[in-house]
Amino acid sequence: MENLRFEEMNLSSNTLKAVLDMGFEEATPIQSQAIPIIMSGKDVIGQSQTGTGKTASFGIPCLEMINPKDRHLQAVILCPTRELAIQVSEEFRKLLKFTSNIMVLPIYGGQPIDRQIMALKKGVQVIIGTPGRFMDHMRRRTIKMDAVKYVVLDEADEMLDMGFREDIETILKETPAGRQTVMFSATMSPAIMDLTKKFLNQPELVKVNRKELTVPQIEQIYFDVKEKNKLEALCRLIDIHSPKLTIIFCNTKRKVDDIVEQLLGRGYFADGLHGDLKQGQRDRVMQKFRNGSIEILVATDVAARGIDVDDIDVVFNYDIPQDEEYYVHRIGRTGRAGRSGKAFTFCTGKEIYKLRDIMRYAKTKIILQKLPTLNDIETTKTNLFVEKVKATIEEGNLNKYIDLVENMLNDDVAAMDVAAALLKLQLNEKVSDYSDSENDLNAPNKFVSSKKNIDPSKEMVRLFVNAGKKNQIRAKDIVGAFAGETGVPGKLIGSIEIYDDYTYVDVPYEYAKDIIEGMEGNKIKGKKINIEKAKKVKVKKYGSSDKNYKNNTDKKPEEN
Numbered sequence: 001m002e003n004l005r006f007e008e009m010n011l012s013s014n015t016l017k018a019v020l021d022m023g024f025e026e027a028t029p030i031q032s033q034a035i036p037i038i039m040s041g042k043d044v045i046g047q048s049q050t051g052t053g054k055t056a057s058f059g060i061p062c063l064e065m066i067n068p069k070d071r072h073l074q075a076v077i078l079c080p081t082r083e084l085a086i087q088v089s090e091e092f093r094k095l096l097k098f099t100s101n102i103m104v105l106p107i108y109g110g111q112p113i114d115r116q117i118m119a120l121k122k123g124v125q126v127i128i129g130t131p132g133r134f135m136d137h138m139r140r141r142t143i144k145m146d147a148v149k150y151v152v153l154d155e156a157d158e159m160l161d162m163g164f165r166e167d168i169e170t171i172l173k174e175t176p177a178g179r180q181t182v183m184f185s186a187t188m189s190p191a192i193m194d195l196t197k198k199f200l201n202q203p204e205l206v207k208v209n210r211k212e213l214t215v216p217q218i219e220q221i222y223f224d225v226k227e228k229n230k231l232e233a234l235c236r237l238i239d240i241h242s243p244k245l246t247i248i249f250c251n252t253k254r255k256v257d258d259i260v261e262q263l264l265g266r267g268y269f270a271d272g273l274h275g276d277l278k279q280g281q282r283d284r285v286m287q288k289f290r291n292g293s294i295e296i297l298v299a300t301d302v303a304a305r306g307i308d309v310d311d312i313d314v315v316f317n318y319d320i321p322q323d324e325e326y327y328v329h330r331i332g333r334t335g336r337a338g339r340s341g342k343a344f345t346f347c348t349g350k351e352i353y354k355l356r357d358i359m360r361y362a363k364t365k366i367i368l369q370k371l372p373t374l375n376d377i378e379t380t381k382t383n384l385f386v387e388k389v390k391a392t393i394e395e396g397n398l399n400k401y402i403d404l405v406e407n408m409l410n411d412d413v414a415a416m417d418v419a420a421a422l423l424k425l426q427l428n429e430k431v432s433d434y435s436d437s438e439n440d441l442n443a444p445n446k447f448v449s450s451k452k453n454i455d456p457s458k459e460m461v462r463l464f465v466n467a468g469k470k471n472q473i474r475a476k477d478i479v480g481a482f483a484g485e486t487g488v489p490g491k492l493i494g495s496i497e498i499y500d501d502y503t504y505v506d507v508p509y510e511y512a513k514d515i516i517e518g519m520e521g522n523k524i525k526g527k528k529i530n531i532e533k534a535k536k537v538k539v540k541k542y543g544s545s546d547k548n549y550k551n552n553t554d555k556k557p558e559e560n
């Protein structure tokens with residue numbers, strides 16, 4: 001069965017507006033099947049996995065059937081836990097964004113009962129609650145059931161497992177006989193069937209039947225990532241893999257617009273595709289994607305359905321798909337015609353359950369990997385850049401630039417320095433793109449890493465080396481000696497200032513001690529090295545800057 005569009009469901013204009021505002025592009029399979037049947041007034045048993053949109057399946061018909069002019073309690077939704085009751089209320093609140101005269105109240109244990117009683121007195125038409133607290137109010141007569149016409153048992157199997165069976169039966173017995181009853185359950189145990197027989201009236205079973213689908217043989221990987229870090233994770237993965245064409249799938253139109261905007265802000269060539277676009281606009285986006293003027297397409301499942309591009313290198317599931325079948329459709333965008341492709345899925349904490357459902361359904365393995373660290377990115381970028389430099393040298397046609405470099409050379413500046421400075425400018429700039437995001441995306445639930453916003457200059461220590469130009473020392477020699485003797489990666493060594501008799505070298509704080517200990521007494525260019533932390537000296541009179549250093553070994557070269 002094709003999924004329905006919400007526009008096809010005869011919803012009131014306010015509900016439709018709210019659903020569209022939530023960014024839902026079309027109904028999920030369970031919604032497409034359940035909503036019309038529930039709206040026709042029948043009892044329903046719905047069976048589908050978590051994350052498939054069951055709340056709206058019973059929520060939309062619920063809000064459509066409430067008579068806003070009647071202040072009596074008309075609908076009761078029972079959920080197993082306080083968390084679920086809150087989640088369902090949240091979804092109802094969104095569905096009611098453009099409706100002002102329907103009052104919904106969540107009721108659960110742990111909340112002061114007086115406050116609930118006061119709220120109930122105002123006239124609540126929908127209660128979303130846990131069975132225990134609901135019973136409590138029934139006994140106190142603070143909830144009256146005479147006008148109830150719609151009851152939902154959400155996650156019914158879960159409620160039975162938690163021992164709410166008696167409460168549920170008591171509640172159901174109190175409701176008027178002519179009510180409509182809707183039950184959702186992930187499983188159909190005998191206990192559930194029993195409850196159904198007792199309390200549901202010729203229910204229709206709504207179950208999402210799936211076709212067998214073949215999953216392409218491609219690399220499928222998932223990353224455990226917090227919602228707020230998804231964009232950063234996305235960018236790192238794109239940078240590391242540098243795919244030519246990428247599709248990013250997310251679940252709502254709003255998310256599509258959001259991601260596109262943020263990617264553009266970070267300098268990627270991206271555009272979005274969703275159902276709000278007119279045919280002409282879609283065609284233009286696809287045209288750009290095909291001819292390579294955008295490399296990243298962000299899309300909802302619906303919007304991507306019509307498109308036909310088959311050399312996608314990487315498919316991202318930015319959100320875990322709403323339906324297991326979508327997963328197969330999504331990743332089927334890559335690895336076509338025998339090409340290699342990759343599918344990356346972001347999974348936030350508990351969503352691992354949804355992922356397991358997908359693996360079971362699609363009979364496929366999705367493997368956990370760690371996200372690339374900033375170091376990985378830096379290495380990749382450096383390698384890429386070095387490759388580019390080599391290619392450019394090979395290409396030739398450099399005369400104009402060689403002249404420029406020659407003009408820069410003098411006693412103090414060697415060609416090596418110029419090259420190093422250019423590299424530094426280029427690579428530093430690239431890496432700093434990441435500077436204001438959390439560094440360690442793989443850290444489990446830690447608060448913001450203490451390494452946030454590192455300013456490289458603040459993490460460097462200036463070292464004094466008692467050899468300079470007179471000893472024919474060049475930056476290369478320093479880097480080579482330091483790296484060789486102490487293992488500090490050459491690219492982490494900062495600015496090197498070579499004077500006649502001595503040299504200042506900036507090194508990362510965490511390597512400083514190793515370098516001093518490792519180098520002391522060693523030779524560079526035949527000169528026995530004396531090395532220590534440079535001492536800062538405030539020069540008050542001329543107050544030039546804090547770049548004035550003075551070492552007690554300053555004079556050593558002259559004394560030698």
Ligand code: ADP
Pocket residue numbers: 023024025026027028031049050051052053054055056091251252322
């Ligand atoms: P379930 O109860 O089946 O576990 P939920 O009702 O909690 O699933 O829905 C899971 C998520 O999917 C929610 O964030 C919800 O807003 C979203 N959602 C529901 N229906 C749609 C839809 N048609 N399109 C996009 N997102 C949807």
Ligand code: MG
Pocket residue numbers: 054055154
């Ligand atoms: Mg649910």
